[in-house]
Amino acid sequence: MAQTAGAIGVVLLLVGALMFVLTSRQESRALNSELGQVLAMAEDVDDPPPGQVLAQRTAGTDAVEVTPSASPELVRVLDDALRRQPGRFDTDAGDDHPVRVLVAHRPDGSRWAVAADLAPLRERQGQLGVALLVAELAGLAGALVAAALLARRAVAPLAAALTLQRRFVADASHELRTPLTVLHTRAQMIARRARAQPVEQLTDQLDQLVADTRALGEVVDDLLVSAAAEQEPPPDTVVDLAEVAREVVASMSAYARERDVELRVEVEATAPVRGAQVALRRALTALVDNALGHVSAGGHVRVRVRHRPGCVAAEVVDDGVGLDPAEADRLFERFAHGTAGTGRRFGLGLALAQQVAQAHRGSLEVTGAHGRGATFTLLLPLA
Incomplete structure (x- = not known):
């Protein structure tokens, strides 16, 4: 400049x-x-x-x-x-x-x-000299302003890239935390049982461990795609939201048992919507993780997928500490979090879930009260 x-x-x-x-x-x-x-x-x-x-x-x-x-x-x-x-x-x-x-x-x-x-x-020559000097100073000031604007416009793409990079790092740190926690919990359980049971009896749990690692890789892939094309619409493919809910509950059940929380799924036969299966699983995983972080030992979390007129509703219901209705809108802001709950929360999961809902032409709603739990509802158009 x-x-x-x-x-x-x-x-x-x-x-x-x-x-x-x-x-x-x-x-x-x-x-x-x-x-x-x-x-x-x-x-x-x-x-x-x-x-x-x-x-x-x-x-x-x-x-x-x-x-x-x-x-x-x-x-x-x-x-x-x-x-x-x-x-x-x-x-x-x-x-x-x-x-x-x-x-x-x-x-x-x-x-x-x-x-x-x-x-x-x-x-007259002196007056001319003064006039030209004033004009040059004004022109120089204008040049400085123009140079500043041009410099700002020139670095705008770099600033946008840095913002996108920071957002990707924040999203990655949050999104990878839950799958890694589930993976670590399952690996610990398998290690303990391997000392007392034959390896042949651990086949199902090992398959779940492989599935968890695959899900972790899909989360990384989804984050990379989201960072590269955040504004692009999701693919126009039919996804069974009921099956996605079953996968999420199966993946996080071991993590729920470790916290002594009952995690159940209640779904109808099929619930077809259009979009990206990995992104929808990411949104439901974030909602379940949020619920588990705000339910005390002995509590319950329910994932229900139901049909509504013209849409499909995926509800994550918990009987935990609840929330302040006045904070409902602020919970969807990036890095914001409520004042209740003991779970480690960085305020990204709900914001990402809302981003996925909006990208799929849907919405994310929340209801609840202090001491009466909370319900997060993901509404998506019926395919």
Whole structure:
């Protein structure tokens, strides 16, 4: 930005200097032309134009006639000028009084000289210089503003990229926490049972462990796709939301048992919606994780998928500490969290669930009260 403003300032300075020189030369030439006309038309020295003084020396004599109003110093300057060859020169007539003198010889042998006060010309040149300086300063200020705007516009893509990067890191840290916790819990359970049971009896649990690792990889893939094309609509494929709910509950059941919380699923036969299965599972997982974090030991969490007119509703109901209805809207803000609950919450899960709902042309609703649990409802159009 400083280099751009400096370059513009140099250009303005050069243009201003050129304008000053050209304008000053034009005014100087105009004054020379005026003095030439005065000498060509002068018949005597008594009535010169304002600000000018005439002098004449008749041929064959040394007598010099000078305009009566001329000062002694100016008379001396004109007397000296009449002794010179025809031409023009600038000099000082005393008391810092600059004058321009033009000398001409006529065919009859007489010599004429006219002196003009240069103070008005110098004053106009000074005013011109000040005006150009003010214009250059204003132009430089405008250049600085323009450079700042251009610089801001130039770095806007970089700022957007950094914002997207921070959001991706935040989303990844939150979204990977729950699958990793479930994976760690299941691995601990298998390790404990492996010491007391034959390996053949652990097949189902090992299959669940493999499924959890696959789900973890899908979460990473979904985060990458979301970061690369956050504004693109989800794919137009039919997804059974009831099956997604079963998968989420099966995946998080071990985590719920570890917290001594009953996690159950109640679904109808099928609940077809259109969208991305991985993203919908991410949203339901975030809602279940939020519920488990706000239910005490011995509590209950229900995942219900039901048909409603024109849509499918996936409800995550808990009997935990509840919530303040006044905080309901704020819970969907990124990094915001309620004042109740003992679970480790970073305020991203609900915001991401709402983002998924909106991307699927649906919505996310919440109801609840202090000490009476909460219900989060994901509403999606029926396929």
